[in-house]
Amino acid sequence: xxxxxxxxxxxxxxxxxxxxxxxxxxxxxxxxxxxxxxxxxxxxxxxxxxxxxxxxxxxxxxxxxxxxxxxxxxxxxxxxxxxxxxxxxxxxxxxxxxxxxxxxxxxxxxxxxxxxxxxxxxxxxxxxxxxxxxxxxxxxxxxxxxxxxxxxxxxxxxxxxxxxxxxxxxxxxxxxxxxxxxxxxxxxxxxxxxxxxxxxxxxxxxxxxxxxxxxxxxxxxxxxxxxxxxxxxxxxxxxxxxxxxxxxxxxxxxxxxxxxxxxxxxxxxxxxxxxxxxxxxxxxxxxxxxxxxxxxxxxxxxxxxxxxxxxxxxxxxxxxxxxxxxxxxxxxxxxxxxxxxxxxxxxxxxxxxxxxxxxxxxxxxxxxxxxxxxxxxxxxxxxxxxxxxxxxxxxxxxxxxxxxxx
Ligand SMILES: NC(=O)c1ccc[n+]([C@@H]2O[C@H](COP(=O)([O-])OP(=O)(O)OC[C@H]3O[C@@H](n4cnc5c(N)ncnc54)[C@H](OP(=O)(O)O)[C@@H]3O)[C@@H](O)[C@H]2O)c1
Numbered sequence: 001x002x003x004x005x006x007x008x009x010x011x012x013x014x015x016x017x018x019x020x021x022x023x024x025x026x027x028x029x030x031x032x033x034x035x036x037x038x039x040x041x042x043x044x045x046x047x048x049x050x051x052x053x054x055x056x057x058x059x060x061x062x063x064x065x066x067x068x069x070x071x072x073x074x075x076x077x078x079x080x081x082x083x084x085x086x087x088x089x090x091x092x093x094x095x096x097x098x099x100x101x102x103x104x105x106x107x108x109x110x111x112x113x114x115x116x117x118x119x120x121x122x123x124x125x126x127x128x129x130x131x132x133x134x135x136x137x138x139x140x141x142x143x144x145x146x147x148x149x150x151x152x153x154x155x156x157x158x159x160x161x162x163x164x165x166x167x168x169x170x171x172x173x174x175x176x177x178x179x180x181x182x183x184x185x186x187x188x189x190x191x192x193x194x195x196x197x198x199x200x201x202x203x204x205x206x207x208x209x210x211x212x213x214x215x216x217x218x219x220x221x222x223x224x225x226x227x228x229x230x231x232x233x234x235x236x237x238x239x240x241x242x243x244x245x246x247x248x249x250x251x252x253x254x255x256x257x258x259x260x261x262x263x264x265x266x267x268x269x270x271x272x273x274x275x276x277x278x279x280x281x282x283x284x285x286x287x288x289x290x291x292x293x294x295x296x297x298x299x300x301x302x303x304x305x306x307x308x309x310x311x312x313x314x315x316x317x318x319x320x321x322x323x324x325x326x327x328x329x330x331x332x333x334x335x336x337x338x339x340x341x342x343x344x345x346x347x348x349x350x351x352x353x354x355x356x357x358x359x360x361x362x363x364x365x366x367x368x369x370x371x372x373x374x375x376x377x378x379x380x381x382x383x384x385x386x387x388x389x390x391x392x393x394x395x396x397x398x399x400x401x402x403x404x405x406x
Pocket of ligand 1 (some may be wrong): 019020021022023024025026043044045047078079080081104105106107108109122145146147148198199200202203213216251372373
């Protein structure tokens, strides 16, 4: 068989356990690893009346994963909130014998303080449960998908290293920070090599716009789209009184004047990376011979709020959206729609007016060698992504046959 000898010399590909395989980044990792010929084990939970198996099958359909690759996938019903992830002892013993690497990608990504207990249970105890489950196994490698935002309320340079941080914007950042500390000490104690991957904000595929998640970047844009639809409808179908009261009007060419002032803040915009870049960067880091420690996967160039507002205006044919400073706003109080918009995007404020600058010296050296570069977030990319988002009604039509999600 051509290439057979080379394959034998390299030995079989490692079996990789990927948590979070039903999620946005995890599903991209799973499908890519399957395509590379890895055996992949995904511990995942049943939800929305679908078993973990059914959820993964539907995701593989979405990715168009060929059938011969699907036989490399094993899905195990599991929940990070339970000791041993709720996996039966025999199955747990079997996993300990076969898993060579872990990519821990699962997380509760809620920023809400109401969900504090849940976020900690998944992000902190969940990691402990996973490491307990695989303790004494043949696994010698952990890739922890963390976040650049473990930097918390730090201003300015954020090192690409384990760091001391004491103040956070939300429980998510804090729990991811604690998870890194736990992973570092437990891996050091048990001789497991650890790579911590810290992406910034991930959006859809830069070429196709396809995405499975419509949070972060999409959220403020979706809010504006919602307002725009609401007032178009008010003007065209209900006489437009509500629109007029807020100074909203529609030009004959369909352009909507939507006077909303958006506070530009004093930060340096938002750090955005497309999911295809995340994937290429992760794989390049994984392929590097000595990629232990921390790696930021971030964009060297932030996108400013002014650019985002300009892209949104152009894409949805709007006028009236303006970027202002806090002082401009103080001179003329905010109207109801502006307050509603601010309230809606409040949870993302620290990310779109970011005061953090992420060091990239370690990741740059490695990614440059591998020829992996982050695409710029241009209007063309924005258009591709938002066209996809609008076509699937911000995720609602993603699973047309079963609207509950994967
Ligand atoms: N997306 C980003 O912009 C971004 C940026 C920086 C870092 N990250 C990090 O990247 C990782 C993946 O993020 P994502 O955007 O892909 O998030 P996501 O789409 O919300 O996926 C989260 C995954 O975690 C799983 N999970 C949550 N609670 C669980 C539990 N109790 N037991 C088992 N599985 C559980 C989810 O399973 P269900 O499907 O069952 O809910 C899902 O598969 C996370 O660690 C996140 O912190 C993401």
